[in-house]
Amino acid sequence: MILTDTVEAIAEELFAAEAEIQEIDTFVDRYPELDTNLAYKVQERLIGMKCTRQKTRVRGHKLGLTSVAKQKMMGVHEPLYGVLLDDMELDQHEPISLQPFIHAKIEPEIAFVFERDIKGPVSVPEVLTATAYVMPAFEIIDSRYRDFKFTLPDVIADNASSSRFILGDRIENIDNLDLKVIGSVFKKNGQVMATGTGASVMGHPARAVAWMVNKLAERGQFVKAGEIVLSGALTEAFRIEKNDVFSVGFDGLGAVQVVFTT
Numbered sequence: 001m002i003l004t005d006t007v008e009a010i011a012e013e014l015f016a017a018e019a020e021i022q023e024i025d026t027f028v029d030r031y032p033e034l035d036t037n038l039a040y041k042v043q044e045r046l047i048g049m050k051c052t053r054q055k056t057r058v059r060g061h062k063l064g065l066t067s068v069a070k071q072k073m074m075g076v077h078e079p080l081y082g083v084l085l086d087d088m089e090l091d092q093h094e095p096i097s098l099q100p101f102i103h104a105k106i107e108p109e110i111a112f113v114f115e116r117d118i119k120g121p122v123s124v125p126e127v128l129t130a131t132a133y134v135m136p137a138f139e140i141i142d143s144r145y146r147d148f149k150f151t152l153p154d155v156i157a158d159n160a161s162s163s164r165f166i167l168g169d170r171i172e173n174i175d176n177l178d179l180k181v182i183g184s185v186f187k188k189n190g191q192v193m194a195t196g197t198g199a200s201v202m203g204h205p206a207r208a209v210a211w212m213v214n215k216l217a218e219r220g221q222f223v224k225a226g227e228i229v230l231s232g233a234l235t236e237a238f239r240i241e242k243n244d245v246f247s248v249g250f251d252g253l254g255a256v257q258v259v260f261t262t
């Protein structure tokens with residue numbers, strides 16, 4: 001089979017798995033040609049299908065596996081990136097139904113928005129000076145793969161397990177905030193599940209952003225002004241059960257809380 005057929009077949013299977021809320025087998029054994037590079041091509045094709053068929057648009061980008069906690073949890077020791085779409089955003093004040101998910105998990109993140117386009121090569125200080133504002137955030141991830149298990153090319157193809165995201169209030173002035181040392185407390189139903197600091201994310205969340213921007217540049221892509229970038233979970237992710245309430249509080253960034261139903 002030629003590579004464009006592989007890309008098309010994998011993207012179709014991933015699209016259907018999400019639409020039908022059905023977990024599927026990973027692809028690396030079935031398509032030995034699926035390496036990281038081809039996997040990003042699948043991701044791009046999958047995003048194209050979603051934009052056309054779901055009439056949605058690109059809203060930003062996400063990083064994944066940028067913390068040791070997440071890399072250990074998933075057994076994948078390299079970061080990756082994916083795309084956020086308009087229809088993935090949920091409101092922090094609306095209860096969230098678990099109906100659309102296969103086996104969703106939730107994780108705390110710091111979100112960035114930039115005042116101008118940023119193209120690689122870019123440094124950490126350049127990312128910070130281009131930042132318009134940051135927000136505390138939750139990401140809901142939902143792997144399309146059986147038992148939430150995958151290799152790096154599989155999870156890249158699956159748009160980095162993207163499913164939904166929830167943003168807190170904006171912090172416009174980050175000059176007096178050191179994102180590296182801010183602490184976060186992640187709670188489920190009032191109980192502390194995990195804590196983290198900005199430094200958990202590749203030493204500094206802006207370093208994760210710079211890493212992605214530089215990777216995007218290799219593919220001729222960039223982050224546009226106004227797009228949202230999720231810099232990756234600070235802690236491990238937790239499985240969401242019906243009626244769970246999750247909150248995350250960050251020093252100096254405020255908090256986000258989300259309530260799930262059935």
Ligand code: OOG
Nearest residue numbers: 064065070160161232233
């Ligand atoms: C891959 C996505 C990881 C993060 O923030 O680490 C991610 C996964 O764990 O399913 O979004």
Ligand code: MG
Nearest residue numbers: 064139232233
């Ligand atoms: Mg994440």
